Amino acid sequence: MIDGTAVISEIRVAISNREAIATFPPTDHRSDPVAQPRAAHWRGKVAAPPKCHRRQSGQTRSVRYPRQPMTPCYDLFVVGSGFFGLTIAERVATQLGKRVLVVEKRPHIGGNAYSEPEPQTGIEVHKYGAHLFHTSNKRVWDYVRQFTDFTGYQHRVFAMHNGQAYQFPMGLGLVCQFFGKYYSPDEARRLIKEQAAEIKPEEAQNLEEKAISLIGRPLYEAFVKGYTAKQWQTDPKELPASNITRLPVRYTFDNRYFNDTYEGLPVDGYTAWLKNMAADERIEVRLNTDWFDVRDELRAASPDAPVVYTGPLDRYFDYAEGRLGWRTLDFEVEVLDTGDFQGTAVMNYNDLDVPYTRIHEFRHFHPERNYPTDKTVIMREYSRFAGNDDEPYYPINTEADRALLAAYRARAKAETASSKVLFGGRLGTYQYLDMHMAIASALNMFDNVLAPHLRDGKALVENNDKESIRG
Structure with a gap:
């Protein structure tokens, strides 16, 4: 490079x-x-960019013309x-x-x-999430x-439910932690299949039923229902089943959020x-x-x-x-007098009684930087329908x-x-x-x-x- x-x-x-x-x-x-x-x-x-006012044919460079805005x-x-x-x-x-x-x-x-850097701490904040x-x-x-x-950063997310932080996305780590015992990949597959058998996917009438048909009711209730309701300001029972086609569960302990070949931060x-x-x-x-x-x-x-x-x-x-429909996001940025607020870059909040959907802590995006050890910057993220004057995020x-x-x-x-x-x-x-x-x-x-x-x-x-x- x-x-x-x-x-x-x-x-x-x-x-x-x-x-x-x-x-x-x-x-x-x-x-x-x-x-x-x-x-x-x-x-x-x-x-300087060229001017669209051009010298006419036959004119010489010695000829002067009155100045005019161009x-x-x-x-x-x-x-x-x-x-x-x-x-x-x-x-x-x-x-x-x-x-x-x-x-x-x-x-x-x-x-x-x-x-941009947050003024008090110098910590780089992603202004729009x-x-x-x-x-x-x-x-x-x-x-x-x-x-x-690019740095070697690999994104990992945790999900908060009932005061407990779980590895996310859903994988063996979350399944074993949530159900309180170790499951092998085959055992976990059988467990999810049994719990999802409550509803056949082709018979699902709404998003809630579709989600249950894919991952079962226990995981849906804990990690999908409240988060979806906050994201869409709508009970999942009122959302169409077509909104989701799959809810992937990884049957490994790999908790990287993305599966792409290349990843990092500038x-x-x-x-x-x-x-x-x-x-x-x-x-x-x-x-x-x-x-x-x-x-x-x-x-x-x-x-x-x-x-x-x-x-x-x-x-x-x-x-x-007519106007196309969008979701928008609101953010609350706060500087805290602690060196580390949550121990990870992003924590999702899946429960409906917590109004925000996630908290970002930006210092964790760049552990290689010399940020203050006694302060940190967090950003709470809220989701809602966009009004006419709001910044559109998600169609x-x-x-x-x-x-x-x-x-x-x-x-x-x-x-x-x-x-x-x-x-x-x-x-x-x-x-x-x-x-x-x-x-x-x-x-x-x-x-x-x-x-x-x-x-x-x-x-x-x-x-x-x-x-x-x-x-």
Whole structure:
């Protein structure tokens, strides 16, 4: 990966339509023959974007014209600076040599992956909830390691029920602890099968019955019922059986939360990683800017530039078909006068009488760091339905939502054809995407849609990447 010598890179950040140069050091990297850096893109001042006001034929350089405000021209607009948007911007800038403007509504880069140090302790806090990077997609893994090194962190979760902490997800450790004796893998399988026989899966009329048919009533009552009710603000008896298709039980003592080949956390944090993705001099990031406030001016100045839109799909069309349903999260951050609050990074709270769904303790994500020994930072997480002004996190995806989505997808396809707008990312496609899935989807859009268009002049086509986001 990248030589260990730190260099200062500069990106152009336009804040509230006022341009400013922001500097930051990229992550130090080790030498890696697989993913060599483009160190030159991290050095030197950012070149001013070309102006769309051009010198007319026959004019000479000695001729002077009155100064007039001019809008820079770009080859591509990206709306949103999460992993999908930044992957698109980075590929188009570095692989095609094109100028890209990234428009971000928030005051910071990175979407929901943004992290920042808590002021009192310096502990890195994931502002929008814990983000754990994992993938089995080697192309994605090789790609992201151009911008950051990763720690050896492996995510493990515990679940609190009736004052007792259990290994989670459900596996032999939880089964033996919960039922108070040792079970071999075969014995545990027989136990779960016997308890699940109460209800046949094909006869389940609601989520509760479906869950019992998969794992049995005792485990359902302890670890699924209350947690699901809090997540969905609905009794599981009132939720459709189709909401779940499987509840996996591992018949081993492996309690890693993820089974992917590659896993870890960025050594210097998520924000450093994200800034490194935007460090190329041909990428401009404009913060505190609503795309819909500047769209007409920007597109008029660069009429040939396509748009990659990663904001809410229904918002783009001014909710013409209705609003898609989302879940949102609320967070309470607290600094405590103790060196360790819960002994693990994430503790789920499965009982209904506890209002929050989990507690994050961020110091455990980076045990290699020199954090204070007398203070810690925790974050309580609450789940609820999103209102019109809330940050959308998880698509609800009811039958009504799916009908709306079909209508919006038809509109999106027409918009791609008529206005050169592509839709991507979690919000832009109304699907939950882990970070590695968003990156894989963006790489696929670049390969199959944007590169052929920007490089070869081929028409834009709808991006169909169901297979590409796996892993």
